[in-house]
Amino acid sequence: MSESQPASELSHEPENEESASVSKKAAKKEAAKLEKLRRRQEQEAAAAAARAQSAEPEDPLASYYGDVPLLELQSMTIADVKDWTEVGALSEALKDQKVLIRGRAQTIRAVGKNMAFIVVREKGFTVQCVATVQPEIVSRQMVKYVAALSRESIIDIEGVVSVPDVAIKGATQQVEIQVRKLYCISKAAVLPINIEDAARSEAEIDKALQAGEQLVRVNQDTRLNFRVLDLRTPANQGIFRIQSQVGTIFRQFLLSKGFFEIHSPKLIAGSSEGGASVFKLDYKGQPACLAQSPQLHKQMSICGDFGRIFEIGPVFRAEDSYTHRHLCEFTGLDLEMEIKRHYSEVMDVVDRLFVTMFDNLNKNCEKELEAVRRQYPFEPLKYLPETLRLTFEEGVQMLKDAGVEVDPMGDLNTEAERKLGQIVLEKYGTEFYILHRYPLAVRPFYTMPCYDNPAYSNSFDVFIRGEEIISGAQRVHVPEFLAERAEACGIEVKTISTYIDSFRYGAPPHGGFGVGLERVVMLFCGLNNIRKTSLFPRDPLRLAP
């Protein structure tokens, strides 16, 4: 690995062959470090063993429970995944069988000195486990140990499956585990937020309040500060599996339509597309910036005869936007394709792709959607088998008819977009539609004007629940015209010369669009904040964790 560039490993070793030859002095230092580590490890092992044995010296059943020493977690035991049962797989079919599970101690409750209940959670599924004092099997000391476990600790339980007569509340699985052995793999410290508090819906809090009970409400910022805890709620377990599914459907659909996937550079020379919303940095002495989108390079790929391509990757916007729907870094789903005759070819792809996506999400993510809905109630998205297309002019007219005056050659503001969404829903019964032929003046410089009126453009936006999620268009593929348009839009042409030059050697008519992954998930699930659908969100005020 001396000169390697491993993808996931943060190497702190020198990267050049030369400097890799460690000096004698360094080697000595290294040896001392290792010796210290070796001593520490021995002490740790001895201490752990002692703890396990001596904490309750009088207990002959002491080997059935206790803290697992780190030594054992350092792969001392041979791997055998066959003997594990997932919590989600626990069912009546396993009655009287011995099982081995690993999960988190979600709640721990002692009943006197002879019994303790633990709800164990794994991947959102929960099972109730009970340790009851029984001679030769479970000692009183073991029950004491169980009762003293801290919430969210990782534990292994070996036990026998039983089926109680009454329904089990507070656990997803309708079986109980009679604990035989219980070992703690990783102890949790005192929690800054409780998972059940973080998992609570607003409705629950309100209902309790009416009954005179004040329940804890975890606000958005606290959630994000302790994101690794917040992520453990059923809703978040659902959200990020849905997010993964959106990406998967996007890819699979496009691969089946002759697209393939590219990876364009995020480090761009100069200030690229200019403007204040660019993150700038120094690249080996050259001024550089982070790509605001894969726009330039996906079009250049089309000039490289790639025909139909897509990309899923981070895009960076240094905007000072403090809204519920803006982030400084988000995941772009982008595509670009050759056009034979009309920009509607691109809208055709939008239509088929998203109808397929919504159908599949509803079918394949039922459990995940239900988990989200329990905390954040929402109505399933209304969409048509064939996506409605309206022109911008029609949209403006519909708004006008409803008494909303907007600039017919300007852009729609958020309020007008919402209002139009309502009108469309009432008139056509859909919350997903395409608005096309936008005024040219409100679109980026590379947008192709309409053939019959250059005040309009071959462009479109797509809306879910009254909010814009997709922006797309046919692009200008004629280099001279492109340069002219850039200049007209106040962009210094020489800063994008490599981009413009790529159209000089024959460029097919083409178009494409981009979608924000986090927005798709947010709006499909009717969530109120994009920070809920970004794993570790970045906004003007947040750069951690």
Added chain:
Amino acid sequence: MSESQPASELSHEPENEESASVSKKAAKKEAAKLEKLRRRQEQEAAAAAARAQSAEPEDPLASYYGDVPLLELQSMTIADVKDWTEVGALSEALKDQKVLIRGRAQTIRAVGKNMAFIVVREKGFTVQCVATVQPEIVSRQMVKYVAALSRESIIDIEGVVSVPDVAIKGATQQVEIQVRKLYCISKAAVLPINIEDAARSEAEIDKALQAGEQLVRVNQDTRLNFRVLDLRTPANQGIFRIQSQVGTIFRQFLLSKGFFEIHSPKLIAGSSEGGASVFKLDYKGQPACLAQSPQLHKQMSICGDFGRIFEIGPVFRAEDSYTHRHLCEFTGLDLEMEIKRHYSEVMDVVDRLFVTMFDNLNKNCEKELEAVRRQYPFEPLKYLPETLRLTFEEGVQMLKDAGVEVDPMGDLNTEAERKLGQIVLEKYGTEFYILHRYPLAVRPFYTMPCYDNPAYSNSFDVFIRGEEIISGAQRVHVPEFLAERAEACGIEVKTISTYIDSFRYGAPPHGGFGVGLERVVMLFCGLNNIRKTSLFPRDPLRLAP
């Protein structure tokens, strides 16, 4: 779009609602701009129409050929994709049928004044088209127009399929098209490099040289300077489709094994993992850097109970490495998973994943691999149905037995890795194997030491054709121990405190690995430079195009 954040559109419009309300002055300016554009468009249309009609005023067949005016390419015609035939689909079955194709004029050759041949290329497939003067069908002026086309121009051809008696050299399709109509969609300027020069193998050049002919050799840097032309070679068309396939197989395999996909932030607070190889930037007044890998956040996702996750995304290394295998930005394929008992569980995934990948590439990318092989000959990768695993100690011993002395507690340098690759190939017949239990001192701070000897670690590297491509390990999941290890490795603990803190609330044993996508493609195809498998490579000297 006024306050939108469209994923692919480089908005140059103000992003805030307030500033979006365009002032009257700006509106006037906008109107003037549009008026100019409208005039330009009208002139262009008139000129194009005039050209088409008047270039050869005496030709009654003038409407059968000519430059398509931009106006028509602005989606004037209704889309109808049904009437197009792909060049790759042209076969004898279409004999005597009329077809419509779009592609590039790869070569143009006039034979006297009555005949012109054009080889048309689309997505790597080529077909020979012939325009022959025929009364009422093809005029002499049309043949002249065809003969004057510039290479790489995009053209539409309508014609009749014929099947010649002799094999057609210099085209992939064994049919010919008798041209009836030919329109130029986009004219190419004079090319800085010719595609056939860029597509030539070293063997061809050498062979020609022996015959006394000096053929053009396009060097790597020139290729990258004119990347949009270079990408059009059959080898590059193959390489990037293979790259897409590698990502697809990686995802599909992992999805089928219970993994899901995450997107971790690339913008990281502070200088993150420290060291010189980090790109630094200013994030709204805070010091920030670009993630050198998704390492920290993928582990934090495991602490968030994600169980098994993967990510495909850019990683950034500000290294001054000028080798054939280092880039400043590349695509990382990363995964992280809970471990029940042993780090071999991670190596099991490596084994199944990559054997599946190689099998599928050989099966599904036959044409693409053949295209690469024609320009860059290579032997198919030798690998075993079950991947060989050797310990680092065994590797060192094998080298020693072969007379190569290496530091048994140091790292292997590139030369030793190559040598070991040769020995393994001779002894086991595989060019793909895992080397595990590396000395702890040469691994990152978060690597778990071995239970039986802390001088070694639960880590592994994976090699293809003697070069390292994967680095992986079990991680330290105990926060106090992790902090201790970080300190021992000279990392300021407080700079990674959010990372270390995420292990405080119960953390399961876990491990993972990372692979560089570009390296996988490079080594699977036996290529000699990673710049060949990166779409728009970034190295210490290259930030464009």
